Amino acid sequence: MAIIDLNSDVGESFGRWTLGDDAAMFESVSSANVACGFHAGDPSVIRSTCEKAAKAGVVIGAHVGYRDLAGFGRRFMDIDPTELADDVVYQIGALQALAATTGARVQYVKPHGGLYNAIVKHTAQARAVVDAVKSVDPNLPILGLPGSEVLRLAEEAGLRGVSEAFADRAYNPDGTLVSRSQPGAVLHDPAEVAQHVLRMATEQTVKTIDGSILNIRAESICVHGDSPGAVAMATAVKSALGDAGVTVGSFL
Template sequence: MTDTADPTCSTYPMDLNADLGEGFGRWTLTEDEALLTCVTSANVACGFHAGDASVMRRVCDLAAARDVRIGAQVSYRDLAGFGRRAMDVPAGELAAETAYQIGALRVFAEAAGSTVSYVKPHGALYNRVVWDDGQAAAVVEGVLLAGGRPAVLGLPGSKLLAHAEAAGLTAVTEAFADRAYTPQGTLVPRGEEGAVLHDADDVVRRSVGMTVERTVTGVDGSRIPVAARSLCVHGDTPGAAALARRIRAALEDAGVSVRAFA
């Protein structure tokens, strides 16, 4: 089943998600507490690109207390590269590591009185499972192995969501507030100039456009259709919490109900 925007409804709900828990030990990156006052879903790092046991526990406690849905942000095993380096991981190993990360986060989510409601790949893995059938199938195998049947969050048209839907999992489409899009509707690689948008006013305008008008302007100036049920604000973007608050306020001003999909 695909959970996406209903094109017949002018005020369909939109989830607002952000990457959280992207710290390690004494080092912190994301504004976890501030972001949890305005997002509806939290993509929590599970230790492979960032995060450790203490960080996961703290973020789950905060998210549960604020009724924010908890998602496992699974990654290639790449702490040094923050999960953004291309890697070739055998399918069986990737499935096991996906299940491992979900299971680790679930311990802390359930201890906080919540659960892992969804799974979202991070970084290089997110981009890889858009087109790589084998890696996408491995991630979904890992989700099934972990149990609990959480939803799967990913890019519209991706191999990941196709495999999730085929496995009977809820597939949730996602758009990005602060990332540039190619004419094909995929994300511009981070290594290219202009891949990440830094003008807050522009990001807010694009967020409303993607939600209400269901389109976004690609890097070539073309208009690209967007059918998303969740909107992502990257937690490691400078000023992410203030930006997320502005996006949420702008969506609500436009008549959009901001609430979790899970």
Template structure:
């Protein structure tokens, strides 16, 4: 049987007059779009534009939920009571879903962003808060996250669909977590290197960590960051390499 893989990317991350990434170009490459919901990035106009184009290209729309942190782009960890965090996540999902439905689509999955993503890998309470928000809004929505994270384990325990993802352009540590941004090997930008990594991930479920060890990363979706330098060229090269390797690209939701 051919390997089936989803390509996802964080989109709609501009705000007002400030633009970030080429959403339109990336929507021609990916099969799923993680759309910022206005808390760490994005605004109603951007959200609507991205949703409209995603619907037109038959790309699945996901709610990219994060901390209320526009100044820090959602990359600063924020201490929050689980109940308030759940409310914030619920608000973001509902806002994006309403906009998506106005354009003939709907939110089909949820993925945390930035600091919230990393926090839910190891923090049971914050992971549970995200799961509680998804369950309250629509328990049929899958949650996309890091393999072996508290987020995905808790989602599965609560009967939600937990979808593991890998990262095309991020360095891994030997324990399967991502190397901290700014550290050695945290970001991989050479399109040929990234393409080879992605084909290896699809074929073997393994990636080489920054210390040279082989790490098992079984994933149904592959994340291509929209704010990586040369993101569009990198994404196109990855897509072509996967198709050449016989990988079938299709959304998971």
């Protein structure tokens, strides 16, 4: 039976501000990208999220990003690579410590938002992320877009690069994600999202924004936890995969 990892961005609440239903998402996904405090999350939210993930048997990963709470980490930042590497190390370390208090551990790294998109092509920032992860633990895989600089550099550095696709995002013909500023960039209908994922998981293809078909091979598929109707989409995706004989399970 085929197996595919479903991951979700979680732990993105902050203080009295709540975003997403992480506990409900953990019923459908196998990996949790936990915000590390730079784009979202605070120490109490991080610890609580790790505790819930561990109880649900969901693998924990560090969702590292730019230091940009106001912009939710979705804006590009022209940051010095050394500073970026230090920021990534800091975030992984914070999550490792808080996860340890719940008896869990960090098992992979996934960059977030603006940083994720930048290191598809921005070599200097991609190398900074890879160097940071390797310096903390060379056994930590890095999730990224297929064909991205970060995955290329990760492989060169002896790290495992894990190719990722997105359940609720539209694709450009070149395999990049359609900018959130463009109409149709984010998918909302659970049935449409489920078919989108089913095509990725069973046919290794995706229909792009212009209707063309793109080959895509992914070990993990992301369902964003902050999207409206995220839980319904995740539930529909897991159900559709199960009906097609595909099991949801960690890529580790």
